[in-house]
Amino acid sequence: MTPVMLRQFWTVVENTQSTILTNLDDGRLVTWLLNQVASERPIDPSEATIYSNYIRSRLNLIRDLAEAR
Secondary structure, three states: OOOHHHHHHHHHHHOHHHHHHHHOOOOHHHHHHHHHHHHHHHOOOOHHHHHHHHHOHHHHHHHHEEEEE
16 A cells, blocks of 8 residues: 555545444445545556455454544
């Protein structure tokens, strides 16, 4: 992940309602976040794979941050 990709992703997480981040199951949350990132700017298939893998590896952190809000 490039710094730009990381910044873009975490901005999406910060701007997402906590209930969405805590209530969706893992698969739906990955898809939802990926779609939100893609709505900010088009991403190619290789970037989508990078984002998906990153999101999956950070699901617990994402949910912990959402619950702390």
